Amino acid sequence: MNILAFQRVEKPVLDQLKQNHTVRFFKNVDTTKDPEFLSFLNKTDGIIGLDLNVDQPLINQAPNLKIVSNVSVGYNNLDIETLTKRNIMATNTPGILTDTVADMVFGLILSTARRLPELDHYVKSGNWIESLDSTHYGTDVHHKTVGIIGMGRIGLAIAQRAHHGFDMKVIYHSRTKKPEAEERFQARYASLDELLRESDFVCLITPLTKETERLIGKREFSLMKNSAIFINGSRGRTVVEEDLIQALNHKEIAGAGLDVFENEPIQLDNPLLQMKNVVTLPHIGSSTLETELAMSTLAAKNLQTGLEGKKPPNLINSAVWDNK
Ligand SMILES: NC(=O)c1ccc[n+]([C@@H]2O[C@H](COP(=O)([O-])OP(=O)(O)OC[C@H]3O[C@@H](n4cnc5c(N)ncnc54)[C@H](O)[C@@H]3O)[C@@H](O)[C@H]2O)c1
Ligand SMILES: O=C(O)[C@H](O)CO
Numbered sequence: 001m002n003i004l005a006f007q008r009v010e011k012p013v014l015d016q017l018k019q020n021h022t023v024r025f026f027k028n029v030d031t032t033k034d035p036e037f038l039s040f041l042n043k044t045d046g047i048i049g050l051d052l053n054v055d056q057p058l059i060n061q062a063p064n065l066k067i068v069s070n071v072s073v074g075y076n077n078l079d080i081e082t083l084t085k086r087n088i089m090a091t092n093t094p095g096i097l098t099d100t101v102a103d104m105v106f107g108l109i110l111s112t113a114r115r116l117p118e119l120d121h122y123v124k125s126g127n128w129i130e131s132l133d134s135t136h137y138g139t140d141v142h143h144k145t146v147g148i149i150g151m152g153r154i155g156l157a158i159a160q161r162a163h164h165g166f167d168m169k170v171i172y173h174s175r176t177k178k179p180e181a182e183e184r185f186q187a188r189y190a191s192l193d194e195l196l197r198e199s200d201f202v203c204l205i206t207p208l209t210k211e212t213e214r215l216i217g218k219r220e221f222s223l224m225k226n227s228a229i230f231i232n233g234s235r236g237r238t239v240v241e242e243d244l245i246q247a248l249n250h251k252e253i254a255g256a257g258l259d260v261f262e263n264e265p266i267q268l269d270n271p272l273l274q275m276k277n278v279v280t281l282p283h284i285g286s287s288t289l290e291t292e293l294a295m296s297t298l299a300a301k302n303l304q305t306g307l308e309g310k311k312p313p314n315l316i317n318s319a320v321w322d323n324k
Pocket of ligand 2: 071072073074075097283285286
C-alpha cells in the first residue's frame with residue numbers, strides 16, 4: 001500500500017512501515033501546491049502524521065484513501081464529517097501522552113510562577129544572589145487554587161499533580177461533572193466565570209472545537225484576578241491571542257505560560273515573545289523521547305489495523321465501521 005507520512009513519525013516506526021509498504025515522508029511542504037506531495041496523495045491508501053490539514057480539498061485529491069492516522073490526541077486538523085461521508089477512517093493517539101502533557105503544564109505553572117527562565121538568564125548573564133532583590137521573586141504555587149478548563153484525561157492528570165504534589169485547591173469546568181475528579185482530588189465543579197474569578201492558575205486543556213474556538217477572550221481575561229497566571233496547553237485558537245496580549249499589557253493578569261499559539265510557528269514579531277512574564281514553548285507538550293515513540297507506534301498500529309480491514313483501536317469516526 002502507499003503510505004503518506006507527514007511531519008512527525010519517529011524513524012524506527014517509519015522503518016518498520018517501510019518493510020510492508022511504499023512510504024513517502026513529507027515535511028515543510030505546501031500541501032496545496034507541492035507537485036510531489038499531490039502526486040503521491042493521488043495514489044495514497046493511508047496517511048500517518050502530525051497536523052496535516054486534512055480538509056475537503058485534500059480529501060478530494062485522495063481517491064484511494066482508506067485511513068488517516070493522526071500522531072496526536074487532538075484531531076482538529078481533520079474534517080471528520082467529510083472523511084466519514086467518504087467512509088475513510090480517522091484515528092488518534094489518546095491516553096499514552098496524558099502524563100507527559102500534564103508534566104509540561106506543571107512545568108509552565110512553575111516556570112511562570114517562579115520565573116525560572118528569567119532567573120536562568122540572570123545567572124547565565126553573570127549575576128548571583130548579591131544583586132537579587134524582591135523584583136526578581138516569583139510567587140508560590142503550593143496551596144494556591146488551580147482552575148482546570150476541560151477535565152478530561154489530561155485535566156485529571158493535572159488535577160492529580162496539583163492535589164497530591166502541591167496541596168492545591170482544584171476547581172474545574174467541563175461539559176459534564178466528573179465524579180472521579182471530585183472523589184480523588186476533592187475538585188469542585190464551577191461555572192466558567194466562577195473558575196476565572198477564583199483561580200490563581202487558569203489551565204486550558206480542552207480540544208479545539210466549534211464550541212471552544214475563541215473560548216477565552218477579553219471578557220474572560222477581565223474576570224481573572226490581576227495576580228492570575230494563564231496556562232494554555234490546548235490549541236492556540238481556543239484563545240483570542242490579541243485579547244491575551246492586551247490583558248498582559250494592561251496588567252489584567254500577571255503572566256502566561258503558553259505551549260500553543262494562534263499561528264504556529266509563532267511569528268517573531270509577536271509581542272508575546274517580548275514579555276518577561278510570558279513563558280513560551282514550541283508546542284512540545286507531548287514531545288519526550290518516550291512519548292513521541294509511543295505515539296508513533298500507536299499511530300502505526302491504528303494505520304496497519306485499518307489497512308488490514310480491521311477496526312483500529314482508536315477509531316474516531318466509528319460510523320464508518322458501523323456502516324460496513
Ligand atoms: N500542547 C500539546 O502538545 C498537547 C498535547 C496533547 C493534547 N493537547 C490538547 O489537549 C486536548 C485534550 O486532550 P485529552 O486527552 O485530555 O482529551 P479528553 O477528550 O480526554 O478531554 C477533553 C475534555 O475537554 C472537555 N471539553 C470539551 N469541550 C468543552 C467545552 N466547550 N467547555 C469545557 N470543557 C470542554 C471535555 O468534556 C473533556 O473532559 C487535546 O484535544 C489537544 O487539543 C495538547
Ligand atoms: O494533540 C496532541 O497530541 C499534541 O498537540 C500533538 O503534538
